[in-house]
Amino acid sequence: MTLHQPTETATADRRRAFSPTDLALVASFAALISAMTYLGAVPVGGAGVPITLQTLGVMLAGCLLGxxxxxxxxLLYLLLGFIGLPVFAGHTSGPGVLSEPSVGYLLSFPVAAALGGFLVSRIAASARTRALPVFLCSIAASILVIHPMGIGGLMVRLDLDVVEAWRxxxxxxxxxLLKTTIVALVVSEVHRAFPQLLDRRR
Structure with missing residues (x-):
């Protein structure tokens, strides 16, 4: 009997496919982000965009899972909210949130998770077991993605200029900064305990 070795293409396809463990992690972190939306929501000024722990959950997902x-x-978290589950800030849901001042922040989340995950897995690499490199990766995603897109959403929905939105x-x-510090401490410890967590081949 001849045993056929898997081709390189087949191996690559398996690496790209989500395993049951991958799916469980994705679902668990979507639930975590949803839960964090309910914790510690603090109204800020008249902008209608409260401070929540959403971004903490988003960056944990990206920096831990890749x-x-x-x-x-x-994306699963956003889908749950758009189809009607009250998982957005203020227990809101549905496509109507796209008309709210918070729309820029909300739409920035998957991009920030992707960038944070890329930076931790590819740039920090083996240094991801230390808090400072993870902090820098996470804060970079926040500075480069979340805040600019958030400012853009404020400008569009509240008809503000860039200075007013920045204020x-x-x-x-x-x-x-506080949430990023928590992300750095948690992520570095988890990656130290589970060094293969980012490797989807396992």
Missing amino acids: PVRGTAAV IDVLYWVGD
């Missing part, structure tokens, strides 16, 4: 599974978890956005910076 760009593919992390983004999938955030609202800056109110979230302290909270983001």
